[in-house]
Amino acid sequence: xxxxxxxxxxxxxxxxxxxxxxxxxxxxxxxxxxxxxxxxxxxxxxxxxxxxxxxxxxxxxxxxxxxxxxxxxxxxxxxxxxxxxxxxxxxxxxxxxxxxxxxxxxxxxxxxxxxxxxxxxxxxxxxxxxxxxxxxxxxxxxxxxxxxxxxxxxxxxxxxxxxxxxxxxxxxxxxxxxxxxxxxxxxxxxxxxxxxxxxxxxxxxxxxxxxxxxxxxxxxxxxxxxxxxxxxxxxxxxxxxxxxxxxxxxxxxxxxxxxxxxxxxxxxxxxxxxxxxxxxxxxxxxxxxxxxxxxxxxxxxxxxxxxxxxxxxxxxxxxxxxxxxxxxxxxxxxxxxxxxxxxxxxxxxxxxxxxxxxxxxxxxxxxxxxxxxxxxxxxxxxxxxxxxxxxxxxxxxxxxxxxxxxxxxxxxxxxxxxxxxxxxxxxxxxxxxxxxxxxxxxxxxxxxxxxxxxxxxxxxxxxxxxxxxx
Amino acid sequence: xxxxxxxxxxxxxxxxxxxxxxxxxxxxxxxxxxxxxxxxxxxxxxxxxxxxxxxxxxxxxxxxxxxxxxxxxxxxxxxxxxxxxxxxxxxxxxxxxxxxxxxxxxxxxxxxxxxxxxxxxxxxxxxxxxxxxxxxxxxxxxxxxxxxxxxxxxxxxxxxxxxxxxxxxxxxxxxxxxxxxxxxxxxxxxxxxxxxxxxxxxxxxxxxxxxxxxxxxxxxxxxxxxxxxxxxxxxxxxxxxxxxxxxxxxxxxxxxxxxxxxxxxxxxxxxxxxxxxxxxxxxxxxxxxxxxxxxxxxxxxxxxxxxxxxxxxxxxxxxxxxxxxxxxxxxxxxxxxxxxxxxxxxxxxxxxxxxxxxxxxxxxxxxxxxxxxxxxxxxxxxxxxxxxxxxxxxxxxxxxxxxxxxxxxxxxxxxxxxxxxxxxxxxxxxxxxxxxxxxxxxxxxxxxxxxxxxxxxxxxxxxxxxxxxx
Numbered sequence: 057x058x059x060x061x062x063x064x065x066x067x068x069x070x071x072x073x074x075x076x077x078x079x080x081x082x083x084x085x086x087x088x089x090x091x092x093x094x095x096x097x098x099x100x101x102x103x104x105x106x107x108x109x110x111x112x113x114x115x116x117x118x119x120x121x122x123x124x125x126x127x128x129x130x131x132x133x134x135x136x137x138x139x140x141x142x143x144x145x146x147x148x149x150x151x152x153x154x155x156x157x158x159x160x161x162x163x164x165x166x167x168x169x170x171x172x173x174x175x176x177x178x179x180x181x182x183x184x185x186x187x188x189x190x191x192x193x194x195x196x197x198x199x200x201x202x203x204x205x206x207x208x209x210x211x212x213x214x215x216x217x218x219x220x221x222x223x224x225x226x227x228x229x230x231x232x233x234x235x236x237x238x239x240x241x242x243x244x245x246x247x248x249x250x251x252x253x254x255x256x257x258x259x260x261x262x263x264x265x266x267x268x269x270x271x272x273x274x275x276x277x278x279x280x281x282x283x284x285x286x287x288x289x290x291x292x293x294x295x296x297x298x299x300x301x302x303x304x305x306x307x308x309x310x311x312x313x314x315x316x317x318x319x320x321x322x323x324x325x326x327x328x329x330x331x332x333x334x335x336x337x338x339x340x341x342x343x344x345x346x347x348x349x350x351x352x353x354x355x356x357x358x359x360x361x362x363x364x365x366x367x368x369x370x371x372x373x374x375x376x377x378x379x380x381x382x383x384x385x386x387x388x389x390x391x392x393x394x395x396x397x398x399x400x401x402x403x404x405x406x407x408x409x410x411x412x413x414x415x416x417x418x419x420x421x422x423x424x425x426x427x428x429x430x431x432x433x434x435x436x437x438x439x440x441x442x443x444x445x446x447x448x449x450x451x452x453x454x455x456x457x458x459x460x461x462x463x464x465x466x467x468x469x470x471x472x473x474x475x476x477x478x479x480x481x482x483x484x485x486x487x488x489x490x491x492x493x494x495x496x497x498x499x500x501x502x503x504x505x506x507x508x509x510x511x512x513x514x515x516x517x518x519x520x521x522x523x524x525x526x
Numbered sequence: 527x528x529x530x531x532x533x534x535x536x537x538x539x540x541x542x543x544x545x546x547x548x549x550x551x552x553x554x555x556x557x558x559x560x561x562x563x564x565x566x567x568x569x570x571x572x573x574x575x576x577x578x579x580x581x582x583x584x585x586x587x588x589x590x591x592x593x594x595x596x597x598x599x600x601x602x603x604x605x606x607x608x609x610x611x612x613x614x615x616x617x618x619x620x621x622x623x624x625x626x627x628x629x630x631x632x633x634x635x636x637x638x639x640x641x642x643x644x645x646x647x648x649x650x651x652x653x654x655x656x657x658x659x660x661x662x663x664x665x666x667x668x669x670x671x672x673x674x675x676x677x678x679x680x681x682x683x684x685x686x687x688x689x690x691x692x693x694x695x696x697x698x699x700x701x702x703x704x705x706x707x708x709x710x711x712x713x714x715x716x717x718x719x720x721x722x723x724x725x726x727x728x729x730x731x732x733x734x735x736x737x738x739x740x741x742x743x744x745x746x747x748x749x750x751x752x753x754x755x756x757x758x759x760x761x762x763x764x765x766x767x768x769x770x771x772x773x774x775x776x777x778x779x780x781x782x783x784x785x786x787x788x789x790x791x792x793x794x795x796x797x798x799x800x801x802x803x804x805x806x807x808x809x810x811x812x813x814x815x816x817x818x819x820x821x822x823x824x825x826x827x828x829x830x831x832x833x834x835x836x837x838x839x840x841x842x843x844x845x846x847x848x849x850x851x852x853x854x855x856x857x858x859x860x861x862x863x864x865x866x867x868x869x870x871x872x873x874x875x876x877x878x879x880x881x882x883x884x885x886x887x888x889x890x891x892x893x894x895x896x897x898x899x900x901x902x903x904x905x906x907x908x909x910x911x912x913x914x915x916x917x918x919x920x921x922x923x924x925x926x927x928x929x930x931x932x933x934x935x936x937x938x939x940x941x942x943x944x945x946x947x948x949x950x951x952x953x954x955x956x957x958x959x960x961x962x963x964x965x966x967x968x969x970x971x972x973x974x975x976x977x978x979x980x981x982x983x984x985x986x987x988x989x990x991x992x993x994x995x996x
Contacts, residue, residue: 169881169883170778171774171778171881171882171883172881172882172883173777173778174881213723214721214722214723214727215723216721216723220721224698225721227721227727227730228694228698237969237973241969241972241973242969243967243968243969243970243973244967244968244970245967245970246948247881247943247946247947247948247966248881248946248947249879249880249881249911249912249913249942249946249947249948249951250879250881250882250911250912250913251684251686251690251695251697251879251911251913251948251951251952252684252879252948252950252951253683253684253685253686253734253948253950253951253952253953253954253955254948254949254950254954254955254959254962254963254966254967255734255955255963255966255967255971255974255992255993256731256734256735256739256974256977256978256992256993257684257697257727257730257731257733257734258967258970258973258974260697260727260730260731261726261727261730261731263727264723264725264726264727265726269726280780281778281779281780283780284780304641307643308640308641308643308751309751310750310751310753310754348824350820350821350824351820351821351824354818354820354821409719409720409721409722410719411639411641411642411644411717411718411719411720412641412642412720413639413641413642441719441720441721442719442720443719443720443721472719473717476717476718476719477717477718477719478716478717478719478721478722478723478724479724480722480723480724481719481721481722481723482721482723483723484723484724485723485724485725489724492724493724493725496717496724496725497713497714497715497724497725497728498713498714499707499711499712499713500713500714500715500728501725502711503707503711503713503728503981504725504726504728506980506981507726507977507980507981508726509980510976510977510979510980511973511976511977522725522726523725523726
């Protein structure tokens, strides 16, 4: 199948053998090369075929990562940074082989600076582990891409998720990064001041670079006070447009929505099946409000009035923590849920993002396209950000179907770009979406390649991803 | 005097003459070279000595800027982008001569997308002009560095100001940039989607680059709904520490402060003198709260309780719009006010920024240093961001005094960096602070130079600023 630009790049066989030998000598049991482990480190959750690394190494410190990078650099051998392997566009594949650097054992929380509302962590700390650690501080880390991803991986992929509408994405929530660069130098992109006007924004250059410019070995992220009151609700709408228009007006009115998620009718059906729920199968918004008790009350009243104007139902309240977790679990399991609609098929998770004013158009056109193409695919979206997911279920062994879904994804991405949007709001480029970079950025894509070539002239950092260097 | 790294760079005399001739031919009256105009385009508000450009050109469109850049690139002649000339660290000086590109006539508001809470503007639109244009929409652009700066200049310098604590800096508020790059290519860094995970963050690369990587010719910025209620107040404290600790706790408690500004006793005295006020001359916080009517009431009650715990006075309320404007005008005139304390002296406006937990330490140590050095200098700060300004008043003709203030600024910046902060929170690097880049970033500073050399190999874009290329 030809679902993406997953060319196999030329292998530097002699270099790889040398590096594996040297690193085995140096790292002993911290380096593994069993086939099953290497498979785990390439396939992960993507629909893309696996391309295995030659070995997996588990460093414990920035200086160990530096040693690994210097060795790989000397022999021009690829390095593939690995967090928890939950990327969706082939981010951890090894198209030219090389060394997977698994950062999961770098899982120390170095400092919680509660006065500064930030904390310093190693890249392997997962968001759930961090929030568990923060439990007694009254603080939390909000960014939630669904998976229990590592903070290093989330920074590298500019992750976001359901509450980015309120708290921003990793772009806004990473304060600084320490990274080992392709030449082995250690760069710290900033100190911990909340803002700086000193020079180029190296932090934002590494956030979203998907490990193609360096490996993140430490980072500082922002924290927030746990809101006094949290309440969640669902609200049903007669149409996708009505749900989108409600969202637009709510945000325009300054309601600080914490979460506002659109599920189309098919997705509600899938969630009902999978999570044993009995929601009415119509376009539905899942909502969450954060604030003071009085503030949340005010927000929900304002939202309720707007929703009513667009034909929205009364709220179905979900206030107990347990029920709220159940609701969001159902939302987070949307992808698994949709699989139940066509057992045995491969789910292809793709996303796009447009200005919120174009969201209804983009979703409705995409639904029509789904229907005309004869696909089974639901739509679920971080509607406050104009970001939505489409998950076609495909018989991967039917070349005609693969071709049809490929053309569908092409149309989806071009539609989003034509509506002043982007081919990916949060999944990243990886291998799967490199083909759209030129359409989205024009000469800007060439500028990215020039930056890559300056920082990584031998193309050893996660080659074959994001930019078309090769 | 040697207050900064304002080396004169080698002039490409023949190239400059050729370019001025060609551009005069092409642009006629849009190009001017009178000495007074050239002086206006270099000195501006900085304490640094002027270095004049050879001509000033006033383009009207991206394609005119492209023509100018291509001509300059051909002859390797410097280009100095110019907004309103309110930069403080020599950002518009021309150390190797060249062409000042004044963008003030590119002042069209191209689109206001109220559903998306953004607008597309040419770079010469000032923040006041934009807010005037938005008057009837219920929306506003919050970032307010004090001066009525241009949005292009504000993006280029990563400007912020009094309400960055609530709305962020230009880093968070620029959605995309169209820029003419040093080779004449036009790059658009992003579309208008609220978020994107597609490739390197070119927007953030240009925000804060101070025109050293390209000239901004169009940009999209975020807008916000005008809050239902705004109220301002002042609150007096027994010490700088008490004011800082109140700020920390208020922010930790999640009070969404819109403005929280610290004035030390000397600054209050200066404001009293200059703006004809009669505030008690003790450390004082100027505050502003935005929200719904009930929300603002709740915020101010919470803040009042915290302030009382640290010995803060009752609020002195400033609710009428006129009085509020008077308050913030006094704050914005702080720099002029301080000048009255030593008539005839040169004011040197410098800033630094530290994690908020270190702010009291940093301010108190700096006050002590001011005293020991025998300077007249007040401190005023965006205390919610850990950012503060120090403005020594110096007899520029006394070499010993100049040396003393230079050593003081050195100590200030190193103190901030040592406290995990930055040598500038919002003034930028320009020429004045290049010497601190290595101390702040180490190998990161070299990485910035490498990026500059890739994008602008002939060093024609605002040479002598930010990075030490030359």
